[in-house]
Amino acid sequence: MHLCDLDKKEYLSCLKTSGHQSEKCRLFSKKYLECRMEKNLMAKQDMSELGFVKESNLEASGEKVTERIGN
Secondary structure (H helix, E strand, O other): OOOOHHHHHHHHHHHHHOOOOHHHHHHHHHHHHHHHHHOOOOOOOOHHHHOOOOHHHHHHHOOOOOOOOOO
């Protein structure tokens, strides 16, 4: 079906260029997971359950977008 192939390829390319440092590719990871949920390829979950925070929460806490909850 290959519904989210472009998002997957962007994420994998980011991992390769970053030396497999996944924290540098979090935005690509988020985009890929969102695509999979939108296309019903995985169960829908709140992104905070997957380690992502909403931007409004980031602004209030002063965290960077690339930081994880609890890390």
